[in-house]
Amino acid sequence: MRKKTSLLVLMLFIIFSLFSFRDKNPEQSWIRINLLGYPVNGSKVAVWASKSDQTPALFELIDEKTKKVVYTSLNVKPFGAYGPFKQTARINFSGFDKPGRFYIKADGVLSPLVIINDDVYKGAADFCLRYMRQQRSGFNPYLKDSCHTHDGFSLYGAKAGIKDSTHFDASGGWHDASDYLQYSTTSANATYHLLMAYRDFPAVFTDEKQANGLDGKNGKADVLDEAKWGLDWLLKMHPKKKVMFNQLADDRDHISMRIPKEDSQYGKGFERPLYFINGEPQQRGKFLNATTGTSSTAAKFASAFNLGAKLFKGTDQKYSVLLARKANSALSFALQKPGVTQTASVKSPYIYAEDNWVDDMELALASVGFAKSDLKASKSALAYADREKVTPWLAKDTAAHYQYYPFVNLGHYELAKQLTGAERQKIESYYKEGIEQVWARAKTNAFYRGVPFIWCSNNLTVAFAMQCKWYEELTGDNEFTTLEQANFDWIFGCNPWGTSMVYGLPNWGDTPADPHSAFTLLKNYPIDGGLVDGPVYTNIYNSLIGIKLSEADEYAEFQSDLAVYHDDYGDYSTNEPTMDGTASLIYLLAAKETQAKTASNKTYSLGANVRGDSTLKKVSLVFTGDEFADGGEKILQTLKDENIKASFFLTGNFYRNPKFKSLIKRLKSAGHYLGAHSDKHLLYCDWKNRDSLLVTKKQFDEDLDANYAAMASFGIKERDALYFLPPYEWYNEKITSWTRLKGLQLVNFTPGTRSNADYTFPEMNSSYRTTEEIYKSITNFNEQKANGLNGFYLLLHIGTVAKRKDKFYDRLPDLIRYLKKDGYQLSRIDN
Structure with missing residues (x-):
């Protein structure tokens, strides 16, 4: 009896343990x-x-x-x-x-x-703009005070006939990080990211500030005001055709922490040095940099000026013309002496050791096309792209500080959008090659972490997420969507330390509280929106000079021989916010907010996605096939003639049919989406009682696996085809859940037209629909409904029984031209 009682107690204890909160x-x-x-x-x-x-x-x-x-x-x-x-x-x-x-x-x-929810990222990009405003030099809107108004006095300009200590007005711009020196490279890159964010996602940003950063609307999005603050300073750093400066101040800035207006590191009058770009190594004190030319910095100027000229053309024509003119002179300056310009250091060995420059030239030349098509510039940009296919750090597990900068090749993205055919595909393949290098490292761990833990690892993480996003946008290939999300998740807490790497975001979560910043250390001012450097390899941390934690390490149990991160003022290597990293994050957050909004505009039925974004004039032509493919050749030729991509969901029966082998290969080669439609074209649930399943989960899994096995013979991997369209377009919520368990998304046609009736034939009596009836059902829906065919998945068949003589695919050219004329973009269902 005693044993039974003990056993009962033990069982109750186990049950309680399992269900306890x-x-x-x-x-x-x-x-x-x-x-x-x-x-x-x-x-x-x-x-x-x-x-x-x-x-x-x-x-x-x-x-x-x-x-x-x-x-x-x-x-x-x-x-x-x-x-x-x-x-x-x-x-x-x-x-x-x-x-x-x-x-x-x-x-x-x-x-x-x-x-x-679909508002989780709402306002996050604007929140991070707070840090950019707080970093302003000249007039600082956060402090409501001015600083560095005497900048600056030139050095190394003798070759251009400029005596040392000649004064140039260089007040303005952003302080680089928690120190107050200012670099042209990081400022130009930050400016470009802010301009891109406004260009690509204008609806995300609000107007709550004046141009000077103080409260009050001025009719411009705040992100554009901030980008102009950067452009205005870059104009000062390139005041004449043959005059350009690489940095303002140097590492003597690091002597002590202080609020900006108290900056007296350089002596009488607070004069700060301006380092002229002469294309030669520069030495101050005992440290010599490895400058080889003028291209890396000057090309960044040209890109920012060109994009600025495009965006301000409609609102400030005079400013736009000025920027366009400066872009031309900056590009000429970049070509003076091909090579890289590194920063100068006086008291410490830490510099921005940028070692690559052809990526900057690629972007500069691609940006020429922002004003008008320029075939010569595009060809030159393409030549530079071929010289650095992959940003080098992507293939490495270490790099020097800012050795490969920017951390993402923006030129590939901007250039690919201007190219077509094989040239575009080549640039897209460069992005994919770099992503695959990181993925090879990332797929071995649960965090999908493949980004090296070098200084500013968070900046690299943001940049890599952007490259994944741009690759998917350019190609429609969503193979790396999960990898991109993992890098984004890492920034906001899905990392070994369980903390967000952005000050104050989200305000309910664990975020940096004691960053390496004078604002927080001396005045307890919040640095809202600042992205901190991020974890570094433990061996890097142990080798750094002057690091001493100011308090007990709250993350001690999560440090390892691999990497460390400290939320401690004393650790400048992992917990210092950076202006350029924050600007990149603003772009990524704007993209994420837009993506979430777009997803919320999609339509789902029983868990299947049945319509894309109903606010966008986009249509996806979807073709299914099992037994027949009589329309295949004509459909393929029509899509080629009209230069559009479509989506084909085919059964295993279709993929294995030797008569269709050539067609499938050409569909794949042409860049169309090829997906699964079940192996044997099974009917999953009863026509009259939809909740009544006609297959078991085992049968469903085996059939779908066989479908993907047939696709594999054409080189189509499951990760390349994550959308699955059910046979007979008939399913229920159980089928949707089984699909999700396999890591796939169920999709179906958008209801409202009779496009899917193109398989019917006269002997079906009242179910039969003529081609004219089908065509009219599509055009009538478009013309009579509020959002027309926005986001529609128009389902047709690649072939039909011989008894149907009235083939709808004969009208496909007319349908496509009708849609194009009405402003619709036609694309693959996964894009």
Whole structure:
């Protein structure tokens, strides 16, 4: 009897432990998340990290208010040891698509609060603009005071006939980081990112500030005001055709921490030196840089000026003309002596050791095309692109400080958009090659971390996420979407330390509180929106000079032999905010907010995506096929003639049919999307009772796997075709959930037209629809509904039975021209 009682007590204890909300091993296991949140239909992954041997078999999502389990999943992928942890795993809850506030629970461990909605990134880009305004030199709107008004006095300009200590007005711009020196390279790059952010995502940004940064609207988005602040300073740093400066002040700035207006590091009058770009190595004190030419800095000037000229053309014509003229002279300056311009240092060995410059020339020449098409400039840009296909750090696990800068090749993105055919595909392949280098390292760990832990690793992380995003935008290939999201998640808390790397964002989460900044140290001023440097390799940290933590390390248990991060004023290597990194993050946040908005405008039915963004004039032509392909040749030729891409969802039967082999190869070669449509064209659920399944999960899985196996013979991997269209376009919520468990997204045609009736034939009596009826159903819907065909997935068939003589694909040219005439962009369903 006593044994039975003990056994009962033991069983009750086990049950209680399994369902308790209390962490089972609070010192041993953690769940890392994106503290900012996740869009409803986006990639949603957390990381399990444990110092024990435990890895959960399943996890639950628990509603914050009701405390009820709303989602349970086995989608946990173990990865083993990483950094300080013995076990890690990816917890994928992308299949959950309800907005709200939740906790993830696994093996008794609770995550921080998980927020899911399509507004999670709203206002984040504008929030980070606060840090940019706070970094302003000249007049600082945060302090409501002026500083560095005497800048600056030239050095090294003898070859241009400029005596040392000649005064040039160089007041303005941004302080580089927590110090107050200013670099043309980082300022031009930051300016370009801000201009891009406004150009690509104007709807994200608000107008709450005047041009000087003080409160008050001025009719311009604040991000454009900030970009102009950068442009105005760059104009001062390039005052004449053959005069250009690389930096203002130097590392004597680092002697002590102070508020900007108290800057007296350089003696009487607070004069700060302006370093002329002469294309030669420069030495101050005992340190000599490795400058070889004029291109790297001057080309960055040219790019920023050209983009600025384009954006201000409609609102400030005089300013636009000035910028265009300065862009030309900056490009000429860049060509004076091809090579790289490095920064100068006086008291310490730390410089911005930029070692590449052809990427800057590529962007500068690509930017010439912003004003008008320039074939010669594009060809020159392409030649530079071929000289540095992949930004070198992508293939490395280390690099010197700012050795390869910018950290992403913006030229590839801007140039690819101007090219077509094989030339464009070549540039796109350069992006893919670089991403694959990082992916080879990232796929071995649960954080998908492949970015090296060098100084400013967070800047590299943001840049890499942007490259993944641009690659997908250019190609429609979403192979690296999850990798991109993992890098974004890393910045906001899905990292070993569980902290956001952006000061104050989100304000409810763990973010930097004690950064390496005079503003916070001396005055306790918040540096809202500042992106800190990020973790570094432990061996780098141990080799640095002058680092001494000011307090106990709150992240001590998460430090490792791999990398360290400290939220401590004393650590300038991991916790110093940077202006240029923040500007890059502003672009990425604007992109993310726009993407979330776009996703929220999509339409879903029973969990399947049945319409794209209903606010955009985009249409995706979707063709399905199983037995027939009589329209294949004509469809392929029409798409080629009209220069558009479409999407083809084909069964395993179709892929294996030897008669269709040549057609499939040509569809793939032409860049069309090739996806799955089931292997045997099974009917999943009853026509009359949709909830009644006609297949088991095992049958579903095996059939779909066979479909992808058939696709593999054409070199189509599952990761290349993550959208799946169900056979007969008939499914239920269970089929949707099974699809998600396989990491795929179910899609279906947009209801409202009769396009999918193009397979019918006269003997079907009342179900038969003529080509004219089908065509009219499409045009009538477009002309009678508020949003027309915006975001439509128009489903047609690649072939039909011989009994249908009235082939709709004969009208395909007319349909495409109709859509184009009405302003629709036609693209693949995954783009």
